[in-house]
Amino acid sequence: MKNQNEKKLPSPFELFGLEIGKGWLPLVDPILLKIEELNSHGANIKIEQIKEKWGMLSVYLSDYPDELEIMIKAAEEQSTHTCMNCGKPAQRVWGNQSWIYTLCPECLAARKIKVRGPVEARTILPSD
Numbered sequence: 061m062k063n064q065n066e067k068k069l070p071s072p073f074e075l076f077g078l079e080i081g082k083g084w085l086p087l088v089d090p091i092l093l094k095i096e097e098l099n100s101h102g103a104n105i106k107i108e109q110i111k112e113k114w115g116m117l118s119v120y121l122s123d124y125p126d127e128l129e130i131m132i133k134a135a136e137e138q139s140t141h142t143c144m145n146c147g148k149p150a151q152r153v154w155g156n157q158s159w160i161y162t163l164c165p166e167c168l169a170a171r172k173i174k175v176r177g178p179v180e181a182r183t184i185l186p187s188d
């Protein structure tokens with residue numbers, strides 16, 4: 061924002077890094093290692109963004125192979141029952157202001173989040 065001479069728009073990943081809680085780092089680490097490995101063998105995979113969306117891990121890459129797609133889908137699925145703050149087993153719940161949280165009971169209590177109910181697996185959420 062401050063650098064007005066910037067010509068090329070940096071990706072959210074370049075700007076913000078990992079936009080997730082530390083509880084999800086173990087889910088993301090194998091993906092980052094795989095990208096490094098593939099890139100060191102000639103691939104040109106770019107990380108666009110790694111963030112939390114609707115209480116779920118979302119990984120956006122460009123130019124990536126199917127084997128990474130499978131890893132990402134698995135990590136995204138696992139994130140829906142892993143506390144984003146501490147990594148303990150968690151549930152996706154509706155909290156304050158229609159925000160979705162994937163937090164364990166202790167972390168929900170620590171953040172004083174009022175839980176309005178679980179997010180059903182088949183809840184349709186906006187795609188972006």
Ligand SMILES: [Zn+2]
Pocket residue numbers: 143144145146147148163164165166167168
């Ligand atoms: Zn927790």
